[in-house]
Amino acid sequence: MESKYHDTLSDQETLVNNMLAETSFGTFFGISQKVFEQVWSNLTAPDGNSAVYVSMEIGADLDVFNPVKKYLQQNEITESKNTEADLLIKKILNGPSKIPNYGGGLGILAGDTLKSFAACKIPVAAISLLYRKGYFSQLVDSRIGQISWSMDWSPEKTPSLYLLKNPSYPDKPLCIEIPFFDEHDKTVMVYAQVWMKLEANENLDFFVPEFLLDFSLPQSPEWIRNASNNLYDSSSEKMKAIQRRMLGAGVIPLMDILGLTAKTLHLNEQHGVVSVLNLIADYLLQKLGPEYQSTVRDKDILEAADSVAHKVVYTIHTPVKAGHDRFSKTLYAGLSHTVCRRILALLAPDKENPSLYNFTEFAMRVNRAVNSVSRLHRDVTQKQFPQFAKKITAITNGVHHLTWISAAKAEVFDSFPELQNWRQNPAVFRNAKKLQKNKKFRTYLEQAWKHDSEKLINYVNGMLIEHRHQTEETWIDPPNFLSLLHEEDIPLKPSAFTIGFARRFSTYKRADLIFDDLVELTKIIRELDYPVNFLFAGKAHPADEPGKSLIKIILDVQEELYERSKGLAKLVFIPNYDMAIAKMMVAGVHAWLNSPKRPLEASGTSGMKAAMNGIPNISILDGWWMEGFHDGETGWKFGLDTPLDTETLSEEPSALLYEEDSASFYEMFPQVIKEFNDPQLRKKYIDKCIRNISLNIPIFNTHRMIAEYCRNYGLKLSPPVTKKIKGLQELYQSEI
Ligand SMILES: *Cc1c(COP(=O)(O)O)cnc(C)c1O
Numbered sequence: 001m002e003s004k005y006h007d008t009l010s011d012q013e014t015l016v017n018n019m020l021a022e023t024s025f026g027t028f029f030g031i032s033q034k035v036f037e038q039v040w041s042n043l044t045a046p047d048g049n050s051a052v053y054v055s056m057e058i059g060a061d062l063d064v065f066n067p068v069k070k071y072l073q074q075n076e077i078t079e080s081k082n083t084e085a086d087l088l089i090k091k092i093l094n095g096p097s098k099i100p101n102y103g104g105g106l107g108i109l110a111g112d113t114l115k116s117f118a119a120c121k122i123p124v125a126a127i128s129l130l131y132r133k134g135y136f137s138q139l140v141d142s143r144i145g146q147i148s149w150s151m152d153w154s155p156e157k158t159p160s161l162y163l164l165k166n167p168s169y170p171d172k173p174l175c176i177e178i179p180f181f182d183e184h185d186k187t188v189m190v191y192a193q194v195w196m197k198l199e200a201n202e203n204l205d206f207f208v209p210e211f212l213l214d215f216s217l218p219q220s221p222e223w224i225r226n227a228s229n230n231l232y233d234s235s236s237e238k239m240k241a242i243q244r245r246m247l248g249a250g251v252i253p254l255m256d257i258l259g260l261t262a263k264t265l266h267l268n269e270q271h272g273v274v275s276v277l278n279l280i281a282d283y284l285l286q287k288l289g290p291e292y293q294s295t296v297r298d299k300d301i302l303e304a305a306d307s308v309a310h311k312v313v314y315t316i317h318t319p320v321k322a323g324h325d326r327f328s329k330t331l332y333a334g335l336s337h338t339v340c341r342r343i344l345a346l347l348a349p350d351k352e353n354p355s356l357y358n359f360t361e362f363a364m365r366v367n368r369a370v371n372s373v374s375r376l377h378r379d380v381t382q383k384q385f386p387q388f389a390k391k392i393t394a395i396t397n398g399v400h401h402l403t404w405i406s407a408a409k410a411e412v413f414d415s416f417p418e419l420q421n422w423r424q425n426p427a428v429f430r431n432a433k434k435l436q437k438n439k440k441f442r443t444y445l446e447q448a449w450k451h452d453s454e455k456l457i458n459y460v461n462g463m464l465i466e467h468r469h470q471t472e473e474t475w476i477d478p479p480n481f482l483s484l485l486h487e488e489d490i491p492l493k494p495s496a497f498t499i500g501f502a503r504r505f506s507t508y509k510r511a512d513l514i515f516d517d518l519v520e521l522t523k524i525i526r527e528l529d530y531p532v533n534f535l536f537a538g539k540a541h542p543a544d545e546p547g548k549s550l551i552k553i554i555l556d557v558q559e560e561l562y563e564r565s566k567g568l569a570k571l572v573f574i575p576n577y578d579m580a581i582a583k584m585m586v587a588g589v590h591a592w593l594n595s596p597k598r599p600l601e602a603s604g605t606s607g608m609k610a611a612m613n614g615i616p617n618i619s620i621l622d623g624w625w626m627e628g629f630h631d632g633e634t635g636w637k638f639g640l641d642t643p644l645d646t647e648t649l650s651e652e653p654s655a656l657l658y659e660e661d662s663a664s665f666y667e668m669f670p671q672v673i674k675e676f677n678d679p680q681l682r683k684k685y686i687d688k689c690i691r692n693i694s695l696n697i698p699i700f701n702t703h704r705m706i707a708e709y710c711r712n713y714g715l716k717l718s719p720p721v722t723k724k725i726k727g728l729q730e731l732y733q734s735e736i
Contacts (some may be wrong), residue, residue: 048263054272059102060111100134112400351383406587456588502587614689
């Protein structure tokens, strides 16, 4: 007995040793020394066959995907004799699991993308910023609406985040210097230390380093330290411009200091486009020598732009104006060098306002490939940028299937040989078609779904009761009217048809659309006499007043909805939306609602997360749903599918088509409720779930999406990786 015990212990020590990489930048836990060296040599190889992915935000919380922790738990590793490893193990098992450096879809897409790069072993490094106060935490009070609360989190305590050491001075952190300039071209140096999130794949045999620049250092000026606090701080235009510059101007110095050789910079949105300014300035310096600032001609700048364009790949994410940075020329004069301003004046003109630089225009101009995020969005973008129409292609977004498929559904998928290897290759879900009539599969799927619904509804019910008790202790009015009912009337039933809606609150997403006519909505529910739960969540940017008022509308309709439906309809708002809440919602609801004004939702990804769990969407024909709807096999559509013209792009309240699209929803809705509840029709509902699994998972995953990105990158990859990518590319072509 005793010796067996010791054997396992030493086996475990071997496993632990294989998870340690001791490097000149510090000790990392989760991958072996060999894997570290292999990835690092790819990223620093002279051929430059790797990519650097630049994003303002990365959403990759550890509570929704953490292969290192999973590995420790599976092997029952809780400690090590190696003191350094022991600390790291305990941190991973018990440490905080949120990295609140994301605001919404863009950041989560970035995280999902990087996880798929790691899974497919594509050599990529990501660069983003570290925000000491994250985005913000959301409190909700029924009378006030959203209250934004500054959050505290500690990168020091967060597992999988490592402060890089300076290889020359191991007891000091690695630090980069970046020049900012005042209006007299006088240099103001700012400094950043570098955190690395180790994004390991499921097999722990590859990783993507995510480098987060942390400008909160005492040697930097105060205005820089302030700008390192909150993601998307919009307290002033200057703050916004500084944050963009911190990201963009950090890219080349960081690559230089780490020795990253990537010949491809991928801009996830135009936020980091200042990196392209640097490429152009570097080219001019090489060509014209150190005096280039006084000798450079416009012609040289245009030539430089054409020459560096082959290094840049750009993904545009939205047709909505607020998503595109425009800065006033006078303001920008206080931050950047005269030559930079000349470059911007030539390459970043704003068509509507000559006193602005337009960063989207700049990113559109200087690249070797630009992609939109769905087919419909491509058509819209080509209309918005007719001069670049020829080069704008479609690569439809996806989500990382290993992050978003619930544990209960994963267990079902694991038990059917038809779906073998689904973790490595989401294409195998096409075989779910063969399971369409398999009684066992249908039963298991329904059971897993019920499990996920109960988990979600238990969470919601617990929250409602907790808020009720909190009213006795604090000044806050509970967000949900239901918390004030008699205790026995509060709970939602997990068996009741439950619709989910969760995303950023922004006017074009029209969170309140289906409540436009409460009389009509409650009439439908009363006549059919089935209970319906509506679960809503999402943050509005603290400066977005119309977005915040949408949250208030959701809170304000709760009571009337409940009363008019005679208690059948319960609407709940879940505060402080994040990835963990998203994961619970997209797996536990019975339908996912998406009601944007077409064609302003470029892609949308939460609906894909639902589809991964077999949940049908009820959606406006916009963004990805144009491709995922499959003539009604996977869910429902509603709303006007008007042709695209400049008129339809309006974000004006009067052009948001509330009346037309809500009427269309009310017309379609009874059919959905019946199909879910009527035992005769229920079969059709389960068919839709399985169709989501067989038709939509193989398409709307980030493995397929990055395989399409790889075409734009043109990297030379090893034969097995090339083969894998080719297989994924053949799954679907966004560009038709
Ligand atoms: C997926 C996700 C989003 C994006 O949802 P969309 O449907 O693309 O708007 C935003 N926030 C969180 C927390 C998410 O998980």
